[in-house]
Amino acid sequence: MVRFGVNYTPTVGWFHHWLDFDLDEVRADLDSIARLDLDHIRVFPVWPVFQPNRTLIRPRAVEQLVRLVDAAAERGLDVNVDGLQGHLSSFDFVPSWTTTWHRRNLFTDPTVADAQAEYLRALAEALADRSNFLGMTVGNEIDQFSAAPHPDPDPVTHQQAAHWLRRMLDACERGAPGRCHLHASYDAAWYHDGHPFTPAHSARLGAMTAVHSWVFNGTAQRHGASGTATEQHAAYLIELSKAWADRPDRPVWLQEVGAPAPHIPPECAATFAEATVANALDCAGVWGVTWWCSHDVDRSLADFPELEYGLGLLTNDREVKPVGQAVARIAQRWRGREHRPPPRRTALVLDVGDAYGAPARSGCAPGGGFFEAWTRLAAQGLRPAVVLAERATDAGYLASRGITSLRTIQGAHR
Structure with missing residues (x-):
């Protein structure tokens, strides 16, 4: 069965709520989420608050995280915990012991890596006996620290x-x-x-593949709010990930997807949600869909990009928005149903050079030759899968995915 959940954005203080943790406010937020018939949340400890010094993981902060997870359990909600925050809604949260006078590379400095590993271990251990603890995500889009357009990247191969x-x-x-x-x-x-x-990292490391689908990346700008590419962007990422997976049955988690205005006008958000989720669930092996985000950001908080304020399923006053009603209907519709879409028989062949390093992956981006070719096939109703060029002649592999026809970008058939 497919899981449906939401990324939890606290109504009071946003993720700064860890500084003034109020369990009653958290419980009220979780009550409003549970009323949407969702089954899990993804939560975000803020790394510098939890580990302000390289050798100090604050016991009180960890205890507060455990209390949040317990409150979720009382409401029938499972919890995934992101560890290294890291990056959230355009803001970076990194501890002082990695910046300025203590500037050290987040990925290659051995003392930083030691501290990060101990922090992640400690959070996981604190929750290991909670039955509603799903597991850890290493961090939220922490790859954005590694290269441009980040203004101060931490270089890494x-x-x-x-x-x-x-x-x-x-x-x-x-x-x-x-x-x-x-x-x-x-x-x-x-x-x-x-x-x-790289795509290989995403599709081969960890218990499942996570994809984050945001159509403000040029997709909606090129194709409009209701274009095939926009409504199938999440499905495209899911299918793209399957090209790199080591096994056909590797689960994929649509871990973030949202309806960002003005690219998706607010009056179109519910329709976009219905179409996006329906198309995503036309892909095999989807573990779950987790909407971004639970509640709108309080407009008394400054300096967020405008689109970040209104992404919630609920208002900042915990009132359900039309998009929240749509996601609740989807969750109710799928409750108890098996997820077994038919195989995607037609696949588009993708050549990115070396498959592991993917030096030529820009063609996969909105406007790229591969992206647009896949979109054209999807618009024709062909439900295209994706196959790496190096696997295109492997009959056993193709059979394991149910693929019977290959197409190239030029339109050639196999």
Whole structure:
């Protein structure tokens, strides 16, 4: 069965609520989420608040996280915990022991990596005995620290990035053995030539693949709010990820998806949600859909990009918005149903050069030749899958995915 949830954005203080943690306010937020018939939340400890010194993980902060997870359990909500925050809604939160006078690379400095691993292990261990704890996500789109357009990137090679990810995932596993631990990148991993976090990292490391689908990346600008590319962007990322997966049944989590205004006008948000989720669930192996986000950001808080304020399923006063009603209907419609879409028989062949480093992946981005070719096939109703060029002649592999016809960007058939 498919899981439906939401990324939890507290109504009081946003993620700064950890500084003035109020369990009653958290409970009220969780009550409003539970009324949407969702089954899980994703939560975000703020790294500098929890680990303000390299050798200090604050026990009180960890205790507050545990209390939040327990409050979620009381409302029938499972919880995934992101560790290294990291980056949230255009703001960076990194501890003082990695910046300015103590500037150290987040991915390659051994003392930083030691501290990060211990922090992730400690959070996982604190929650290991909670039955509603799903597992850890290493961090929220932490790959954005590794390259442009970040104004002060921490350079890393894709080999070093893989080593760092494996170490962080191993730390989570040591803290909470057997839980679902994964990592999450923003779409530069799929779309930017030379980005050190690669599609292979996303699709092969961790318990499942996470994709974050945001159509303000040029998709909605090119194709409009209701264009095929816009309504199928999440499905495209899911299918793109499957090209790199080591096994056909690797689960994919649509971990972030939202309706950003003005690219998706507010009056179109519910329709966009219905179409996006329906198209995503036309892909096999989807573990779940987790909307961004639960509640609108309080407009008394300054300096957010305008689109960030109104992404909630609920208002900042905990009133359900039309998009929240739509997501609730989707969750109710799917409750108890098996998710078994038919195989995608037609696949588009993708050549990115070396598959592991993906040096030529920019064609996968909105406006790129591969992206637009896939969109054209989708608009024709062909439900295209994606196959890497190096696997296009592997009959056993193609059969394992149910693929019977290959197309190239030029339109040639196999």
